[in-house]
Amino acid sequence: NAGVTQTPKFRVLKTGQSMTLLCAQDMNHEYMYWYRQDPGMGLRLIHYSVGEGTTAKGEVPDGYNVSRLKKQNFLLGLESAAPSQTSVYFCASSYSVTSGGGNEQFFGPGTRLTVL
Amino acid sequence: GQQVMQIPQYQHVQEGEDFTTYCNSSTTLSNIQWYKQRPGGHPVFLIQLVKSGEVKKQKRLTFQFGEAKKNSSLHITATQTTDVGTYFCAGLSLNDYKLSFGAGTTVTVRA
Numbered sequence: 001n002a003g004v005t006q007t008p009k010f011r012v013l014k015t016g017q018s019m020t021l022l023c024a025q026d027m028n029h030e031y032m033y034w035y036r037q038d039p040g041m042g043l044r045l046i047h048y049s050v051g052e053g054t055t056a057k058g059e060v061p062d063g064y065n066v067s068r069l070k071k072q073n074f075l076l077g078l079e080s081a082a083p084s085q086t087s088v089y090f091c092a093s094s095y096s097v098t099s100g101g102g103n104e105q106f107f108g109p110g111t112r113l114t115v116l
Numbered sequence: 117g118q119q120v121m122q123i124p125q126y127q128h129v130q131e132g133e134d135f136t137t138y139c140n141s142s143t144t145l146s147n148i149q150w151y152k153q154r155p156g157g158h159p160v161f162l163i164q165l166v167k168s169g170e171v172k173k174q175k176r177l178t179f180q181f182g183e184a185k186k187n188s189s190l191h192i193t194a195t196q197t198t199d200v201g202t203y204f205c206a207g208l209s210l211n212d213y214k215l216s217f218g219a220g221t222t223v224t225v226r227a
Contacts, residue, residue, distance in 0.1 A: 035217075040125065042204060042219040043159070058214075090158060097213035104149060104161040105206075105215065 001026050004108035006091050012114045013081045021076040021111050023091030031094045032074040033058075033105065034066060036087040043090065049074055050097075081115045088112050120207045122218030129195045130226050137221035139188040139205035146208040148181055148188045149215065154201045162203075197225050 004025045013019055023032065030051050035043040045058030047066040055066045063085060065077045074093075078085060089111045095102035119142045129135050139148065147166040151159040163172055165181035165188060172179045176199075178191045188205055202220040209216065 040219055042122075043206075043217040045214065048214075092159075097208075098146075103147075103208065103213075104164060105151075105159075107158040107160070109158050 003027065004091055004093055004106050006089075006108035006111050008111060009109065010112045012116065013078075014116050015082060017081050018077070018079050019081065019113075020078075021089055021091075021113075023074045023076070023108055024072055025074075025091075025093040025106070026072065027093060027095070027106065028071070029093035029095050029106075030071070031097055032068065033092045033094075034064070034074065034076045035090045035092065036060065036085075037090060037110075038087050046076065046089075081113075083115045086113060086115045120205060120216045120218040122205055122221060124221055125219060127221055127223045128226065129199075129223060131195060131197065133195055134191065134193045135195060135223070136189055136191045137203055137205075137223075139190075139207075139218050141186045141207045141216075143186070144210060145185050146210045146213070148185075149206045149208065150179060150188075150190055151204045151206060151217075152201050153204065153220070157201075159204060192223075195223075195225055197227060199223060200225050 007022045033048045034046040049068040052071040067075045091108040092105040094105045121140045149164045150162040153159045169183045170181040176193045180189045202222045204220045205218045206215040
């Protein structure tokens with residue numbers, strides 16, 4: 001099993017350009033998440049999905065859109081990139097979200113995005 | 117909204133010494149999880165604590181959940197170079213089951 005994979009690994013954009021980050025998981029998880037990681041700020045939730053066809057806003061959703069057309073894929077889009085979106089983006093998935101077992105999150109390797 | 121604070125932000129440790137990182141939530145948590153991120157890597161799940169006052173050990177790592185389920189700690193004994201990385205706590209909210217991550221404690225080890 002590959003677990004959670006992300007493409008691309010690195011990307012440099014100019015201000016105003018658009019791009020889509022791809023996330024795929026082969027664990028049949030219902031829940032998927034997009035985070036951004038900035039120095040000293042931990043992981044901040046951008047958007048998440050509780051199942052195929054559903055998406056919801058997280059803590060820092062502005063400037064991003066997402067889609068979950070297939071259960072195994074979760075796409076993060078930047079329509080008009082800004083320098084403030086320079087960050088490391090992590091996708092994660094989990095089997096459940098309740099307090100019992102299965103709610104640990106599995107992370108992908110990350111995408112390092114620089115916006116000039 | 118729920119906030120999870122983690123201290124210290126940086127911990128410089130002599131090899132063989134012990135250290136502790138602390139995590140505090142503004143609200144009561146359903147559970148708390150700990151993750152480790154090696155330099156250049158991605159967060160990896162270490163453990164989950166669910167019960168009030170729970171203590172769990174993984175070799176040299178001891179994790180504790182407070183009685184009020186609002187704080188947690190990670191204690192590492194006899195630090196080794198393999199312990200280098202950033203340790204995150206993440207609190208699971210009672211209301212909406214979202215994980216809120218602390219800012220992390222970045223650990224460096226002097227040989």
